[in-house]
Amino acid sequence: MLSPLDLSLINGPIPVAATVASALALTYLAIRKNRTWWTRVLPILVVSCAAVVAGLTYVVDHLWKPWPEPTPPILMVWVGAALAALSLAAVRLRSGRWYGRVFGVLLALGVVASAVTAGNAHFALYPNARAVLDTFRNDRVDLDEAAKPPSNVVEVPAGKKLVDVWKKPADLPEKGTISEAEIPGAMKARPAWIYLPPAYHVTPRPKLPVMVLLAGQPGTPRDWYDGGRLAENLDAFAREHDGLAPIIVVADQLGTSLANPLCLDSKLGQSETYLARDVPAWIKQRLTVDERRESWTIAGYSHGGTCSLQLAVRAPDVYGNFINVTGQREPTLGTRAETVKAAFGGDEAAFVQVNPMDILAKKQFPKTAGVIVAGKHDGQYRQGNLDVFEACRKAGMDVLWTELPGGHDWNVWRPGLYGSLPWLAQRTGLSR
Template sequence: MDVGHPPGGGGFGAGDHRGVSLLSGWLPVTVQIVVVLLLLAAIGWRTRRWRVLWVPVAAGAGVAGALAVLAWFDDSGLATDPAPTSLWVWIGVTAGSLVVLVAGWRGARWWRRGLSVLVVPLCLLCVALVLNQWVGYFRTISQAWGTITAGPLPGQVSEADLPALRGEPAPTGRVVAVTTPDTASQFPHRQEYVYLPPAWFAGAKPPALPAIMMIGGEFNTAADWVRAGDVLPVIDHYAQTHGGYAPVLVFVDAGGTFNNDTECVDGPRGNAADHLTEDVRPYVTSHFGVPAASQAWGVVGWSMGGTCAADLAVMHPELFDSFVDIAGDPGPNTGTKQQTIQRLYGGDAAAWARFDPMTVLGHHAPYPDTAGWFDDSAPGYGPRGRRGWSGGGETDPQQKEAGIRRLCATATAKGIRCSVHTYQAGHTWQFASKAFADSLPWLDSRIKRLPEKTVATHR
């Protein structure tokens, strides 16, 4: 087992030079300062009863509200990456602003009433800004607008346009929105996408390019590797430096809904595993000329998706030859073991064992050609505990890292070539993008083109 520290300290910048940043810079700070000033104006000096009774009540309500949400958050298993303190502060301020609105309405002047009404949604906006800074979801205003309005992705074309683009040289690849089936899984998934590099359009028919299945975290869509992860510049640059060649990227929906933490298993939350292995993969091989052999397929995941990537490769070496696990867990989980069995498998402990990678490794024959790359943030960096917005589980970073190392060691003993890489970074989409860029050359060296006889017939 090799422990690496990828070179280059850059790549985790919070800002985006293509628009006004929502992660750093003047805008988030300015919004919060303005909201504080408006709230102070809404509170005002007023009467002695107001100052002695209702202002303390509003402050107490704020503290109680923040503690209540914190308790719910810890119990829900929604995330295990410790949230920034400012999140709980703004949740408390929001609760206090509601008391100011209700208790101070009677007898207040019209303009103070108006401010009280305005401040409540503005406080919620500050909560959203802090949440966004925590996970790095929206980098800029323009990217947030494109996501909220479901605008087209950069370079997006329809599948019907592909024949007309063949033979035309292009410096960048194209993104295609695909309608993948759910015949095998009955999994109600959302829109999925495929990235086709410039080399795919060369020649009279699609070449036998390998593919990488790209899986995001829990709270996202299939497009988030493109929008939040900003992966297109990474893969396009790789293609430009390799004569137009790059793997096909398949952006999948492993959740079905924005907050459905499936951990890519089959269970009460949907047959996500069957969808990825029995619906998506055959569809891509038949529609885009990707070889069906496992040597032509890799899987990359971020956060919850990182757990999925390792689990899929361990469970299905006949489908995926290589994997990159970026900030995933040692195995699918949404809390303690018993909570996970109940939440993900409806109380079926045997189903838990079928999807637990350590258990699968323990009963599996040696793997002939599987390899894995684990990426994670170094323990103790900033406010990080574990992965955020991805499901529950153990919260101690050293414990989580130890679990990853145990998994890698067990995999190595079973013949899987495995390495662990650590970064000084927070648990954000910017970290995911950097980790993908660093692992791409290694992964591409593993999934090179195969002979034409291994290619499925293109529709």
């Protein structure tokens, strides 16, 4: 039987029930048997809440601009609903019996909870309650313990793949391990999250392919473990491949959640050098990996997807493969003019020199392969994804186009990455 913890928080009865309950709660909070309430208090309150939401939207989208995309209107509607509920409950605290006031506060908190549920459903962040509860778990393993130097490694003869010589050991663990570690380098980055698959923890140890994985902006490396359910999906992949799976290093390309150094070396930071030099060097020093470029993949969603394309064309000697899940057409802070001004002091030529679309128009990459994933209903980025696909194809890359139902959210990001693993396994020797 399906556990209540596994009921969807994205589709089905829970989001619908939350919306209906919120509407009923707001209706109850808004009704009072008082003429002044209807002619003065309620209209002023509603208009004030609408003005606050409109002002907040303007500040975020036009003044602060912490991310290049406009704030989704549905989220601001829910912010307005939550603000209205809290305001109505606060006004009710001034009169009525104590239990009526307590009930009003509980209803307002229920509307806030419904707003959070709606926001989660919009981005498909946590698929169920079990995923929410998992955020409180701490099953990380110290990397020094998880990645001890091997006493013996699997040798793969020339012309063979790892899968050709790999035999599932009797002592193969059921799951991989998760660790956190600082990766020093050209930028001040937050700790990376590292997934080591089951096969990494046996002797002899295979030299496994590597995926450097990036989250979106705003975001943290942990997002791929919470919203992305990375360990769960990679463990499932490993079970189908006798314990083999890529080593995943979820690196930080931002520095802070709201920063955007554009994955470039510019006035905004040295993100490109960090990802192209420092992170790979650290991985090769600390982990047992296949060091051939064709076994290295750069991947990510949204801002991280844009970065994956950038590193594929800016560091092709490091990354032989890329997976770009709903990335932007080019690195951006909103417009090209704003981007060039902030990153390069207005020097358009400096931006063109590092912009992947401009590089793809002039240079061929016959030894690079990639997957470009778009959301069918992603009105913001789908056309840009198509432009990138065509540019990569014309530049000689071996690229695949994948279009999935959904928009710019985890409904696309999760299956976009994990659906690309069979393709990647063939390229990196984990399957035939």
